[in-house]
Amino acid sequence: MYPKIDPTVEYDGPVAEFASFTGSPLWGYGIEGVLERAVTQGWTVSSRERLNTPYGLSPLVVHLVAANGRDVIWIPSYGEVLGEDSLYHLNFEKCFWVIWQAGVKVMMVGGTSGIADWRQGDIAVRPGDVVLPWSFYTRPVHRGLPGTQFESMWSKCRFLLGDPFCPELQTLMASKLAPYAQSGQIRKVRTPADTRVAMIVPESITFESDFDILHWMAVSKMASEFQPDRPPIVTLHGDCLNPLLSRYLGIHVLYYHMVSNYAHGLEPEHDIHSTINHLYTEVFPEIALSLELELLASMPVPDGGGCQCTSSLGVAPPVFSQSLTQPA
Ligand SMILES: [Zn+2]
Numbered sequence: 160m161y162p163k164i165d166p167t168v169e170y171d172g173p174v175a176e177f178a179s180f181t182g183s184p185l186w187g188y189g190i191e192g193v194l195e196r197a198v199t200q201g202w203t204v205s206s207r208e209r210l211n212t213p214y215g216l217s218p219l220v221v222h223l224v225a226a227n228g229r230d231v232i233w234i235p236s237y238g239e240v241l242g243e244d245s246l247y248h249l250n251f252e253k254c255f256w257v258i259w260q261a262g263v264k265v266m267m268v269g270g271t272s273g274i275a276d277w278r279q280g281d282i283a284v285r286p287g288d289v290v291l292p293w294s295f296y297t298r299p300v301h302r303g304l305p306g307t308q309f310e311s312m313w314s315k316c317r318f319l320l321g322d323p324f325c326p327e328l329q330t331l332m333a334s335k336l337a338p339y340a341q342s343g344q345i346r347k348v349r350t351p352a353d354t355r356v357a358m359i360v361p362e363s364i365t366f367e368s369d370f371d372i373l374h375w376m377a378v379s380k381m382a383s384e385f386q387p388d389r390p391p392i393v394t395l396h397g398d399c400l401n402p403l404l405s406r407y408l409g410i411h412v413l414y415y416h417m418v419s420n421y422a423h424g425l426e427p428e429h430d431i432h433s434t435i436n437h438l439y440t441e442v443f444p445e446i447a448l449s450l451e452l453e454l455l456a457s458m459p460v461p462d463g464g465g466c467q468c469t470s471s472l473g474v475a476p477p478v479f480s481q482s483l484t485q486p487a
Contacts, residue, residue, distance in 0.1 A: 162249060164213045164306040170260035172210045173222035175230035177455050178258050180400055181269035182236030184417050184447035187440040190235050193448060200452055201226035210257060213306055217253040225456035232261055237400050246300060251401055255304055259408050264460045266405055267413045269447050272397030275372050275422035277380040284354055284393055286434055287346035289336055290416040291329045292395060293355040301403040309407050314479040318472040323402040327465040328413040331458060335450055344446060355392045358399040367396060369424035396422050411461050411468040417443050
């Protein structure tokens with residue numbers, strides 16, 4: 160079942176400290192539209208190709224160079240390939256192998272999502288908000304990098320998943336988003352200080368069922384009641400590109416989500432199709448691309464002093480690994 164891994168493959172792609180995996184916020188432009196706009200803003204497209212990896216041919220890897228000379232990698236749409244199921248084709252593994260080899264230190268991911276907020280009124284997270292998430296629901300696909308030193312962890316080392324999304328970069332992103340909220344182009348900027356938003360990825364190939372959403376709302380409401388002195392918890396349903404492997408590789412993750420719809424079944428009168436199409440084509444792309452190009456060209460690599468992204472990895476005593484079957 161598992162595809163053959165070729166460990167002899169050598170990386171021959173671009174080197175960069177910054178990468179973007181942003182997808183649906185830019186779907187209103189398509190890949191060509193994004194690149195055309197980047198070029199008009201002084202960026203150079205240095206290369207665009209699918210690279211060899213130990214797991215097969217990677218998704219498209221675009222090497223962009225900012226006007227100030229900074230190298231940036233853009234892998235469109237979370238590494239998804241048209242018509243292919245990402246799990247079957249190991250897209251995530253291919254992408255993470257590429258950014259590990261490229262030396263990426265900061266990974267930016269923009270997604271769009273449905274919101275399942277159990278609260279009512281203006282306080283609730285709604286379509287048109289931009290969310291800087293608090294946490295996420297781990298999934299079986301949030302694993303290591305097969306065939307590399309990052310495949311497994313337990314006996315060698317351990318890392319923790321507190322603040323999985325770089326708080327330092329989140330603060331920077333919130334300040335960049337604020338003018339868009341003030342001008343009414345987006346509704347509100349939601350940070351973990353006002354609502355603890357957890358990201359959930361649908362387990363199937365479409366949106367969740369009515370029951371799935373009620374399940375998560377019940378969990379969120381009850382969890383919020385457990386911690387009444389902390390910001391309420393709600394769930395956001397969309398993408399969540401392996402924060403676990405990012406941390407294992409020592410990469411700071413800047414994740415943002417543009418809320419495009421209420422989660423399925425939440426608002427009977429809500430037409431998901433028309434809301435998504437309008438926001439995707441008319442609202443999100445201009446804001447997302449402008450923010451991405453500015454931040455990718457200018458944001459720093461955090462030194463780790465204000466986040467756990469690169470500091471939560473702890474090395475285990477060697478005797479732990481001596482307690483397992485040794486590799487042949
Ligand atoms: Zn960080």
